[in-house]
Amino acid sequence: MAERTPERLVRLLGLVAYLDRHPGAPVEQVAEQFGVSPVQVLKDVDTLWMSGTPGYFPDDLIDFDADSLDSGVLRLTQSRGMARALRLGTREAVALVAALRALDASVGEALEPAERRLLASTLEALTAATGEAAATVDVRLSLEADPEVLATVRAALRDGRRLHLRYVDAADRTTEREVDPWQVVTGDERSYLSAWCHTSGGERLFRLDRILAAGVQDEAVTTTPAPVATTYRPASQHPRVRLSLEGRARWAAEQLPTERVVDDPDGFTMDLRVATSAWLRALVLRLAPFVRDVQPDEVARDAGRAAARALAVYRSLGLVRDDA
Amino acid sequence: MSESLPAAERLLNLVIALVNTTGKMTKEQIRTSVAGYDRAPSTEAFERMFERDKETLRELGVPVVTVTGAAHADEQGYRVDPDAYELPPMQLSAAQLGILALAAEFWSDQVLQVDASRALTKLRVVGARPPEGEQLLGLAPRVHPAGPALGPLLDAAAARQAVRFTYRAASTGEVRDRTVEPWRLLASRGGWYLVGLDRGRGAPRVFRLSRIVGSVTSVGDKNAFAVPPDADARALLDSAQEAEARTAWLGVAPERAGALRARARPSTESPPTAPEGWDVLAVPYTRASDLADEIAAYTDAVVVLDPPELRESVVRRLREAVAMARRLGVTTDG
The missing domain is CATH 1.10.287 (Helix Hairpins)
Structure with a gap:
């Protein structure tokens, strides 16, 4: 995707101000400083070289020392009054x-x-x-974890040690796991530990408020994080489910990791890969009033049966009347 | 100079021209002499281009000031104020730049993410090299997206300009237009909120951004109000949220619903009775609909003993699921 104009302009101005402060900076250093490729830095230099004050004669233009540039070093010889760093908007x-x-x-x-x-x-x-x-603006993050668990997780992260976790998952199973902690992802609603799980042999996100206990182990961490994993992405080997929903359930298409969404006049149909049936059941229960169709239909049957069993419990306790 | 000079290069030349001008440049001078404007096909096309560029520069923090001629009022011109252009003197260490890079990753909202990463580009100029990553070991803060209302509300709050929007009230579901003096935007417990003076009610109110229907428009002049010095937006939000804080009494089947068990609090009140062999938990909550979703997902492993409103929400969800299965022609017997 092409870079947006404001971003490029701010970097072009930033480069002149930076090079005024760091004469003779190697291209690689500048690239690293601004988080772009050396090729991009050279493109930016080409642009700066042709920019300046009206008239645009050689003396009007921003200029670099050509010999330095040949040896991969940037030396500004004319900044045309642009050496100031730009304030923040x-x-x-x-x-x-x-x-x-x-x-x-x-x-x-x-x-x-x-x-x-x-x-x-x-x-x-x-x-x-x-x-x-x-x-x-005022943001309050939620680190709703047992302070002891959090301290243990941080200690393991700091020392590069493996962690033993007792964890209760979304399917309501309590498991004991050995993990390599990678990162604590702190959100405004929930916080997660991203980690390599040796027990299940895969990368996992653990909700901090579901870690029941944690202990630092003697073994050192042996895995390194993949590029930031902050959202749950089901893999392609998981079964595909097709949900057809009324338009009012649009949020579902926006918030879930869909493979495909097709709109129609009254709603939309979305495809999802689903790793656990408990998660899918919870989703279908939430969406029930808006569901036009589910494939495979076993999914609707499972949700309907489970709901009917739950209603039977309420009835047996006398907590709901049998008038539905 | 090519016909279609990229916008970034045209803007760069405009900034350089306006920084270096002695006094001011008129629009005519800009059109005829600044690279990228000379090929505008008509006066109207030039005007549009220039107005847009001027706005872009101001948003980026470039102080483009309008200068009116002393002799002729129509001799209006423009320049960049070099003092206002400059970032106040500061030096950032490599570690500080690393912290700022982490902060720039904070927003998953498109609007603020773009702003934060551009701010970081500007600060890299005064940062020591090389920038260091991973400063707060293993911490990756993220705030979830606020949606399209955030950008206009932020701008209006910064400019002290009133806004109008359509709002769906939480308690009644009633949809009404509101005119609000925006004081502060807050993110808390998974929601984004606006705290400000509701002009219709003449009192401060808390609005949840996700309940704003449609777009937010600014109304009236900038600097139209002042935030009262004793206004405590955080306290207003806290009390609005606390007003919703409750305790749910849940009956939980043995060994089930570990996540709810982890959130249960000891309670001094005596618990209601549960099915034989089940546990009774007191679970605090603020958002009834979220908890109802969570409990309904456990189906027959959790029952709501109290309060009745929460139980009704859960039962309604369960009945809707049964109705859905019937509607789709799948049997729920057995």
């Missing part, structure tokens, strides 16, 4: 400051003292530069 400041404040307020307690000082100093530097604009 209001929303830009809000986005970063609010994130840092949320981190400090909600996970600060769980941090090592040195980490917490670093977080505080970053927040201070940024607030000094942006003023009070950021007061318009």
Whole structure:
């Protein structure tokens, strides 16, 4: 996908200001600093080289030392007054400051003292530069985990040790597992531990509030994280389910990892890969009033039967009348 | 100069021109001399292009100021204020830049994610090298998306401008237009909220963004209100959420519903009676519909003993599931 105009413009301006501060920086260093490829840096330099003040004669243009460039080093010889670093826009400041404040307020307690000082100093530097604009947003993260479990998980992460977990999953099974902890993913609603599970031989996300107990083991961690896994993605070997729903259940298509969504005048049909039948049953129970069709129909039968059994329990307790 | 100079390059040349101008540049000067504008096919096309570019630059934090001529009022021109352009003096260590990179990953909302990553690009200029990752060992904070209302509300809150939107009330389901002075946006317990003065009621109110129907429009002037100094948005939200805080008494089959067991709290009240051999749990909750979804999913392993409203929500879900199975012609017998 092509880069958006504002992002490219901000980097072009940033490159001039950075190179003014770091004369003779190698192309690779600049690329690393800005998180782009060296090829992109060279493209940016080509653009800067042709930009300047009206007239656009050689003296009007931003200029680089050609010999340095030949040896892979960037040396600015003319910045055309663009050596200043650009301040942050209001929303830009809000986005970063609010994130840092949320981190400090909600996970600060769980941090090592040195980490917490670093977080505080970053927040201070940024607030000094942006003023009070950021007061318009306030985020509170939820780290609803047993403090003891969280401390144990953090210790294992810090020391690179394996963890023993007692965990209750969405299908309501309590299991004992050996895992390599990779990362704690903290959300505003729930928090997860992403890990390699030796017991099941796969990458897993464990909800922190479902870890009943955790213990650091002697074995060192032997696996490394795949690129950030923050959402649950069922794999292609899992069975496919087709749900046809009324338009009012649109949120389902937006929030679930669908393979395919086809709209029609009254609603839509979506395909999902489903790893556990308990999860699927919960989903179908939630969507029941909007369901037009389910394939395979065993899914609807399972949900209907389970619901009928539950209603029978309520009736046997005299908690509902038999008038449905 | 090619016919179709990419927009980023046109904007770059505009910034350089406006930073370097002595005094100001008129629109005519910009059109005839700044690279990328000279090929605009008509005056209207140029005007549109320039107005859009000016707006883009201001959003990016480039202070484009309008300068009115001393002698002729129509001799309006533009320049960039170099002092307002500059980031206040700051130096970021490699570790601080690492923390900021983590913070920029925070938003899964498109709007704020773009803003945060652009802010990071600007701060890389004053950051030591090389930027260090993994500063807060193993922590990856994420906030879930707020939806399309967040962007306009943020802009309006920053500009102190009132907004109008259609809102579905939680208690009654009633849908009404609201005009609100937006004070603060808060994310908490899986929801995004706006706290502000509801002009129709003349009192502060808490609005959940997911209950806003349709689009948010700004109304009236900027800087139209001040947030009262004693306004405590967080406290307003807390009390709105606490007003909803309850305890559910659940009967749970032996060995089942471990996740609910993990959230159960000891209670001083005496529990209602449960089926023979089942456990009784006191589980705190705020969002009844979420808990009803969760309990219904356990079907015959969990029954709601109290409160009756929660039980009715669960029973309604179970009946809907039975009705669905009938509707689809699959039997639920046996």
